[in-house]
Amino acid sequence: MAYFLELLISGALTGLMYSLVALGFVLIYKSAGVPNLAQGALVMTAGYAVWLVMAWGLNVWIAIPIAAAIMFGFGLVVERLLLRRMVGQPVIMVVMLTLGLEILLRGMVPGILGSAPKPIDLGIGFAPIIIGDVFINRTSLYGGIVALALVGASLLFFRTRTGTKLRAVSDDHVSSWAVGISVERAIGISWGLAGIAAVVAGALWGSSQGVDWTLSALLFPAVAVVILGGVDSVPGVLVGGILVGVLGTVIPGYLDSFAGGSTRDVVTSLIILLTIMVRPFGIFGREDIERI
Amino acid sequence: MPALILENVEVIYDKVFLAIKGVSLEVGEGEMVALLGSNGAGKSTTLKSISGLLGPERGLVTRGEIRFGDRSILNMGAPERVAGGLVHVLEGRRIFGHLTPDENLVAAYRGRSIARFNELREQVYAYFPRLKERIKSKAGYLSGGEQQMLAIGRALMTEPKLIMLDEPSLGLSPLLVQEIFGIIGTINAEQGMSVLLVEQNAAATLDIVSRAYLIEQGQVVMSGAAEVLKSNPDVQDFYLGGAEHTDYRNVKHYRRRKRWLA
Amino acid sequence: MSGDSVLVCDNITRRFGGVVALKNVSVAVQRGEIFGLVGPNGSGKTTLVNAITGFYPPQEGRITLDGRQINGLKPFRIASMGVARTFQNVALFHGMSVLDNILMGRHIFMKPNPLASFFYPWWAQKEEVAHRRHVEEVIDLLQLAPARDEHVDVIPLGLQKRVELARALCAEPKLLVLDEPMAGMNQEEKEYMVRFILDAQEALGLTVLIIEHHMDVVTALCDRVLVLNNGQEIAQGPAREAIADPRVVEAYIGKPRHAA
Amino acid sequence: MFYRLSGTYHTSYQADRKLWKIPTDRWLVIALLVLALLAPLFVSPLYLGSYVLPWVIWSAAALSLTLLMGLAGQLHFGFAAVMAIGAYASIHLVRAGVPFELALLLSGLISAVIGAIFGGAALRVKGLYLVMATLAMQYLVDWVVVNVPAISGGAHATLRTPAVSFLFLPIESLAARYWLALGWAVLLTVFFMNVKRTSFGRALVAIRDKDFAAAVIGVDPFKTKLMAFFTSSFMGGVTGAILAFCFYRAVTPEQFGFNVSIQLVAMVLVGGLGSVIGSWLGAGFVLLAPIFLTNLVSGLAASGWVPVSQNFLSHLPLMIYGAMIIGFLLLEPLGLAKIYDNIRKYFLVWPFRHARS
Amino acid sequence: EDVKFGLLQDFTAVYTFVTGQYNQGQQDYLALANAEGLLGEGNSVTAIVRDTGNQPQRGIEAYNRAKEEGAILFDFLSTPVSAAILDQAQADKNIVITPAHGRGDASDGTVFPYVFPMLPTYWAQAANLIEHMKNNGGLEGKKIAIVHIDSPFGREPGPILEALSEQEGFEFQAFPYASPGNEQSAAWSEVRRYRPDYVLIWGAGGGQAVSVRTAIQNGIAPEQIHSVIWLAETDAANVGPQMKGVKRFEATAAGTDLPIIQRIQEKVIAAGKGSGDQANVGNSYYNLGVATMAVAVEAARLGMEGGQPLTGETLKAGFEKISGFDAEGLMPAVTYTAEDHQGGGAGRVSEWDGEKWVPVSEWHAAYPELIRQVIEESAAKYKEGN
């Protein structure tokens, strides 16, 4: 029972850590209508940014805001150079563009900054929080709390006027222009915000595994999170994250020793497939309105 | 003083397809002008060239000049033009389907003052009381007419000096067409807003506008006061349906050529 | 109802979530007639057509085509039973030429088969050519010959609507359903379209169900009409009589400013 | 000029539907084919073995995928998994004693069946969701291959292809392997062009463009999509087998990983969705451009011309590859096929600039 | 004569954690060899370096091209790429070295005449670590948890543990985690409840740091943790000071206090001919790279003895002449024979003391007969066609 409880808790917390990555995806999708498959690479880049700023000799807590500013700027640049020209293109083009960006970043960032894993020390420490026979990972716990806070902030953000405008942009670029919303700026802001979310994700994940290109592999669980929660739903990030984390921890926790292999990716894949078969728009996602 | 002036505007799509060639027109301040023409004549293209929305369709103004007020707007982006007081109600409504009608209005308001926003919103709901009834449902599920109202209301939220409407009566019931035309007239009269109206429904249009341009195959072929155009035999033949009642069952199979297509 | 009804809808109800888009609507379309469907926006006209063609099957009621029940069947089955339609918002295959679009109308008579496609053997060629003959006749009828090889997305909307009509005609339907075929057309274009519909009906002996907001067209074209409002019937009968009904005038037509 | 449409008339509907309507095009194709057949005689083994051969095979793969993505509009980001199924199936079949020719066919069928099952997801969703579903499929297949030693070949997860012959031609020498691959790729090319002018092909395009409009003229979306997945997976499966037997000759799971799927999509897009010539050009470009550019830069680096670190240098192909994808999408979203088409049109209408007004 | 080695490695995908430093060591050593004229008057050795991104396809292209340019020895440092080229290289009679990454059975020189694993295989590594446990705390009745990445590489030690557990009377259980290993909490919760006496971690790259961290967080003492060769200074930096006490297998000594590294500092680095970041010199993976090239250059030297031109065949002969070579203390003395291409399989265990790796056992080969038996069985299978 304690084992189950521990798996449950650590799964939920890990899931929230995934939510941090997924949040960037949703921010961009909900406000620009762009499915950003480069979010994993963005997290990696952000991790490198935090490390780089720390390498200048700055304290983590100063490094993180600086890195956030850098990544926000980077988001703006991505919009200016790439997405501005993709307005009105079919989804496959946009998907591929972000994948191209992901490949580019995965080459460029480690190519320039080095590919061996880099440390980020957040000073969280190793000692787990122990309740009874249940061990809770501190990094994940803090990550989970941060994730909750960020999701809450995002929820509030989309209630504001700017948020409404961003949602309008994701609906229809051309009519946004027609009523004077700067689609460019909206997309830029959304990428910038996703960049900030990526910094938080990059710092937390980087502190537990080191910063290297494998951070970009977080895209896969993040995709499962957004599919399950709904690609455009902020609360979906939370619920989806917890579910993906819990299922991806509890099931392997019982199955792996029998399967003789790690079943986590299988669970993640099945979550994606089943969600799409049963409820394509996820738990909270909006349906496409198609009028015949 | 004319609010909007187009001089010799030429638009090319996709680098190869010449959609309008040398269109010139004027809309005076507070004036209501119509742009008529058959399908594919280039009406929407003309409007898009004014509102700056050709980009996403790979269109480009390759020649000519567009001025609004005393400024050339050719090099401005679309949002800038809206800020300058030009707004375009797109063909086919295109409201923000996933937002509620209210949010649609919020998204379109550009200023900062909440009081002004509330004022504008009340004005829109006063023009279109039906919208107020559907305030909670997603705009994508509104009926065609309600969506058209929302599109116009949304445009009004930008506090325009000139509003361009692309086929506002498309697919609307006769009653709604009357209603919408009435409201357009009211807005023009009450607020002194200039209106550039693209329409197929020539009969109703020529009744409310003061002047009209006739565009065919990308060129302006005729223009003048509404009254004059109405009495033109060609316009009667091709746009107004000749006499009052058209006997569709007996219309000629082959018609004479349009005179202006030499 | 009369014995020779092509289409009979019996007490159709269709809801979308909380919205009742159609409520107990019944209608029978006679063979050979042009039947009009009118009503305010959002009154459920398109929904009725979608119910007939199988997109949004009614939750209650029964639809029969030539006596066979069709509600519950998939759209493509209903199509192959002889119902063809056009859409309110033009729904052409924009990646194809006009000719290919119209050829698609013959699909129900063809047997698509990957193997045959790969090798394109003589019988596949023969099939193509046979259908092509038929298509060319329709192209002639609707005067589409000059646009035959154009890409559909570069031709004007009016022409696109005509191509859509041609595509529907090629299926040799028992029942042709037209959803606002004249929306966005000016007087001249409307006249052409009416002519084409009449010619096609005459040449092919069609039964037509048409949705239209232009009252002049409706009165000229339709033998009978059904007027819907809020998903319910408010009038049915010969065209001029039905739209002169005061309830229809109030809900739909309004006080005439222009004689239609 | 000689490259002219004028003077070319079609007097029958058949002729109007010919694959190459312009005589010049016809001659061009024949010349290319002859050149391709004779390639082993005049291309050095290095170039034949490491550039031409993989190019031909990947072109076949791109053709298989573009049938699905380009014609039928069903996005697929797990096509490498489909090819993996074909590759592994063919090896195990041959090992079990099935003749190679039959094994190719069967492995194609196995891929087709499994591919179609996964294609089932496509019946509910499209666009982004289909991308995700196929991506999940890629991970699932990968997992099964890696975790079932009976499939991947024991502890080392490496399976060598047994010696085989195709219609009495031993598939051993480079030339023989090349010819087999070429034959398959040409066959697929002809298939593809034929498909485009038949009702099956039109049905695929119809489903892609407007699925509800397709349904209303009697196209069964369910069946058509499944057929698209089935055919395309069949083609992909056989191509996977050819890849294993003619190129790698030892298969490992990495050869069919997620990045390979992405590479395939890149080929299809860079070439131009749904285009035959685009598949060939795209495969060649995506495959070879990073290699040539890297070789160039490392040549420069070796001669001390550009002072870059080893680390940077080795990440260069990845950067070039990513930048290339981005560049194409931004500058010519319709791909190389469109560029080719523009050039061709330019010659067709020369000396005029525009085709219309 | 200019001898060419093809170092066609994975700099951008799964092996990035090692390739950079490893390759740097290789290149620096070759520079040293040229500076010192190790191959004799008028002879030099050049590296052809290319990234393959762990993709067999690009590996094949790079191989063919390097072969065309005259390379006779190849190091792919990538299991899939090596696997894809093995047969071709054998047919071409070109040497492929597979230090610490290739298939273990390639140690059988009778079946793989041109392949040299060169250093202890994963099997030998596992045996070495187990033997270390036996000598430091005993094995009888103990429990070992092997926590490994879920890939063929991660499953490699399985058969050895199987065989040894019978022989030594311990119990073991495998706990796989999904690749690339950035999240392993489920596996470690399970491990904690298994209450192992020793833990064997079998992964690479960032996943290793996660393993050590998560292990410690689950109350496993660092001293209990034993790692495959892929645990280095970078991982220690990632884990932090808590890593003190963790042990790993090593095939070469780490640090700069070695004559050969000193000479590289002097003649290559100081001369400005170093191929990468100076800070890496002396790191585990750097030294590993140096060792591989030291052996290869030695083989080339021996192969050219007598003045014949160096080809794959003569280079193979050169390798098989190497006897008791230890690169001046950088590695255990290795001896290659026509049968044994592993060079004896000796290694040792070292422990992280918070600053550096400190050896805690002597260079030696553990359970050599058992390892040899596994190698031969597997090689025989390969010969049959698997």
Ligand SMILES: Nc1ncnc2c1ncn2[C@@H]1O[C@H](COP(=O)(O)OP(=O)(O)OP(=O)(O)O)[C@@H](O)[C@H]1O
């Ligand atoms: N994005 C585009 N790419 C290429 N050609 C276009 C594009 N948009 C419009 N065209 C062409 O330009 C011409 C003018 O089109 P436009 O939409 O301006 O006509 P319109 O007068 O508004 O017609 P409608 O009554 O159908 O709305 C048409 O021939 C049309 O086919």
Ligand SMILES: Nc1ncnc2c1ncn2[C@@H]1O[C@H](COP(=O)(O)OP(=O)(O)OP(=O)(O)O)[C@@H](O)[C@H]1O
């Ligand atoms: N897919 C759907 N989901 C939810 N509601 C729908 C859907 N389709 C139609 N409706 C609702 O059903 C009602 C009837 O719509 P319908 O499209 O049938 O109207 P219509 O009579 O065709 O109007 P118009 O003349 O504007 O085309 C409307 O209130 C509409 O919002």
Ligand SMILES: [Mg+2]
């Ligand atoms: Mg228009």
Ligand SMILES: [Mg+2]
């Ligand atoms: Mg309708």
